[in-house]
Structure formats: C-alpha cells, structure tokens
Amino acid sequence: xxxxxxxxxxxxxxxxxxxxxxxxxxxxxxxxxxxxxxxxxxxxxxxxxxxxxxxxxxxxxxxxxxxxxxxxxxxxxxxxxxxxxxxxxxxxxxxxxxxxxxxxxxxxxxxxxxxxxxxxxxxxxxxxxxxxxxxxxxxxxxxxxxxx
Amino acid sequence: xxxxxxxxxxxxxxxxxxxxxxxxxxxxxxxxxxxxxxxxxxxxxxxxxxxxxxxxxxxxxxxxxxxxxxxxxxxxxxxxxxxxxxxxxxxxxxxxxxxxxxxxxxxxxxxxxxxxxxxxxxxxxxxxxxxxxxxxxxxxxxxxxxxx
Numbered sequence: 524x525x526x527x528x529x530x531x532x533x534x535x536x537x538x539x540x541x542x543x544x545x546x547x548x549x550x551x552x553x554x555x556x557x558x559x560x561x562x563x564x565x566x567x568x569x570x571x572x573x574x575x576x577x578x579x580x581x582x583x584x585x586x587x588x589x590x591x592x593x594x595x596x597x598x599x600x601x602x603x604x605x606x607x608x609x610x611x612x613x614x615x616x617x618x619x620x621x622x623x624x625x626x627x628x629x630x631x632x633x634x635x636x637x638x639x640x641x642x643x644x645x646x647x648x649x650x651x652x653x654x655x656x657x658x659x660x661x662x663x664x665x666x667x668x669x670x671x
Numbered sequence: 672x673x674x675x676x677x678x679x680x681x682x683x684x685x686x687x688x689x690x691x692x693x694x695x696x697x698x699x700x701x702x703x704x705x706x707x708x709x710x711x712x713x714x715x716x717x718x719x720x721x722x723x724x725x726x727x728x729x730x731x732x733x734x735x736x737x738x739x740x741x742x743x744x745x746x747x748x749x750x751x752x753x754x755x756x757x758x759x760x761x762x763x764x765x766x767x768x769x770x771x772x773x774x775x776x777x778x779x780x781x782x783x784x785x786x787x788x789x790x791x792x793x794x795x796x797x798x799x800x801x802x803x804x805x806x807x808x809x810x811x812x813x814x815x816x817x818x819x
Contacts, residue, residue, distance in 0.1 A: 533776070533780045534701075534771075534780060534781070535767070535768050535769075535770075535771025535772045535775055535776050535779060535780065535781070536697070536698070536701055536764055536767045536768050536771055537698060537701075537771075538771050538775035538776065539767040539768075539770050539771035539774075539775055540694045540697060540698065540767070541775075542775070544692070544693075544694040544697070545692075546688045546692040549684070549688060549692070550684070550685060550688065553682075553684050553685075556807055557812065608774055610807065611770055611773065611774070612770060613796075613805075613806075613807045614766040614769065614770070614796035614805070615763065615766040615767055615770060616684055617766070617796050617805060618762040618763040618765070618766040618796065619683070619684045619687040619688070619763055620683050620684050620687075621683075621762065622683075622687050622759055622760060622762070622763060623682075623683025623684055623685075623686050623687035624683045625759065626687075626756055626759070627683055627686035627687055627689075627690070628681070628683050628686065630815060631683060631815065632681045632682060632683065632814055632815060633682070633683065633812055633813075633814055633815075634812070634813050634814075634815055635810045635811070635812050636810065636811045636812075636813070637798040637800060637801065637803075637805070637809060637810060638809050638810065638811055639801065639803065639809060640798060640800045640801035640803070641800075642798055642799065642800025642801060644798050644799060644800065644805065644810070645799045646796050646797070646798070646799070646805055647796070647797050647798075647799045647802075648761075648762035648765050648766065648794050648795070648796055648797075649794070649795050649796075649797050649802070650785040650788060650790055650792050650794070650795075651790065651792060651793045651794070651795045652785060652788045652789075652790025652792065653785065653787065653788035653790060654795075654797070654802050655785075655787065655788070657761075657762070657765060657785070657792065657794055658761075659704055659758065659761050661785060661786050661787055662783045662784065662785060662786065662792070663783070663784045663786055664705065664781055664782070664783050664784075665781075665782050665784070666780055666781055666782075667778060667779065667780060667781070667782055
C-alpha cells in the first residue's frame with residue numbers, strides 16, 4: 524500500500540511507526556528477542572521471502588535497531604542481534620503480546636515467567652511514579668511549547 | 672507492499688500485527704485516545720486520503736476495535752470511538768510513545784501527567800506479580816502444550 528511518510532508528524536508514535544510500523548520489522552525483532560540470530564533462522568521461522576528479509580534487515584541495521592556481528596562458531600557467516608535501541612522495543616512487543624493474548628488467541632501459545640519472582644507474567648504498563656497501572660482517562664496530556 | 676497473512680502463525684504478536692500492524696490503524700486509534708471522534712477530524716489531523724480513511728475505519732469497525740455512535744450534537748453524523756478492545760491498545764501506544772520519545776524526537780512533543788499522583792509519566796512495563804520493570808533477559812519463555 525502506498526503511504527505518506529510520517530516523519531513530518533511531530534509525534535513520537537508516528538515516528539516510531541515510521542521505523543517499525545512495517546509488520547516484518549517487528550516480527551524480525553521478535554525473533555531476535557527469542558534468541559534467533561541467523562538469516563536462515565529468520566527465514567524459516569517467518570516464512571519470509573529472501574529478498575524481503577534482506578531488505579528489512581538492511582533497513583533495521585541502517586536505523587540502528589539491529590547490528591551485524593561475527594558468529595563465533597561460523598567464521599564466514601555474520602549474525603544479527605538487537606542494539607540497545609532494538610532491545611528497547613521489547614515493551615512494544617510485550618504490549619502487543621498482552622493484547623494478542625487477550626483478543627487473538629484462545630489460549631496464549633507463549634508464557635513468560637519472571638525469573639526473579641516466579642510469576643507467570645501478564646505485563647502491565649504502569650506510571651513510573653506511583654507504579655499504578657495506566658489508564659487513558661487518568662492521564663492528562665499537554666503539548667510542550669518548545670516542540671512547536 | 673505485498674505480504675503474507677500472519678493469521679496462520681500461532682503467535683499473539685503476529686496476530687495483533689495482522690489487525691493493527693498497518694500504520695494508519697494505530698494512528699487512527701491514537702487520534703481517538705486524544706478525544707477525536709469525527710471523520711473530518713481524523714482526515715485533518717492525519718492528512719490521510721478519504722478513501723484510505725474510510726477503508727481503515729471500516730476495517731477497524733469490523734474488527735471490533737472501533738464502533739460508530741450517533742454524535743449528540745450532530746443528528747445526521749456518526750462519530751467513531753474505541754470499544755474496550757480498542758481501549759486495550761493504549762499500552763501499545765504508550766510503549767511506542769516511550770520508544771519514540773527516546774529515539775525519534777529531540778524533545779517529547781507530548782507530555783502525559785498521571786492525574787492521581789501528578790507524575791509526568793514515563794510509562795514502564797512491569798511484572799504484574801512484583802511490579803518490577805520487565806527486561807527480556809529476566810524472562811523465561813515456554814510454549815504451552817495445548818496450543819500446538
């Protein structure tokens with residue numbers, strides 16, 4: 524689908540979608556959070572065409588979300604891994620996982636256990652101040668002057 | 672871009688992307704979380720073509736993310752608002768907002784204040800058990816048997 528660029532929108536969400544709003548990108552990031560690091564693994568797991576996968580990995584690398592690194596056990600092959608910027612997408616995946624678990628599957632296919640407390644997690648988005656769960660109607664939004 | 676359907680993937684993230692992985696969809700949801708409810712408002716705010724906006728709103732309505740309702744002050748016009756399923760996408764937007772604030776803008780254009788505690792929020796994804804922030808390496812994943 525043709526679309527306009529969102530980079531002109533002064534909105535953090537729009538600009539994030541500009542980088543990772545493409546379906547494959549987030550699924551490739553998902554694979555990396557599950558320990559996959561090789562081109563052939565991504566291809567097999569995602570069933571994605573080689574040319575599309577190549578293009579998405581190049582783009583994610585350009586954006587600094589993914590980086591190439593030499594695989595210790597395969598001298599001639601490079602692996603891919605998340606940079607800190609890429610790792611910071613993890614809460615986006617967790618938020619999607621939670622929503623999908625609730626609305627898109629009968630039973631969650633993947634369970635995540637928080638090692639430190641042993642809890643089967645249902646990730647919550649909370650206020651960093653009071654640690655209470657965030658609900659839209661309890662938030663007040665204002666636009667900062669300097670940004671306009 | 673042509674893409675395959677993700678609905679066959681037994682993954683909550685992939686299935687979520689199937690519904691809201693399209694850029695416009697999440698931006699339309701964003702508009703609704705900010706109080707917009709009319710076709711012409713979405714069009715103006717997003718700079719989106721009428722036919723694309725119409726198609727996206729129809730699709731979001733079919734998916735049960737958005738619902739039409741009679742606007743009290745405009746008898747002949749219908750408004751659009753989020754259903755509970757749509758409201759539950761808010762954490763996805765918050766996670767993207769946080770990431771975008773960190774990586775995509777010099778200064779966050781939008782600030783959110785938690786009314787109950789007065790905190791300028793930086794939304795955190797935490798474990799619902801211990802309320803500690805979730806980091807990927809502190810989670811253990813397992814696949815549930817019944818789902819396969």
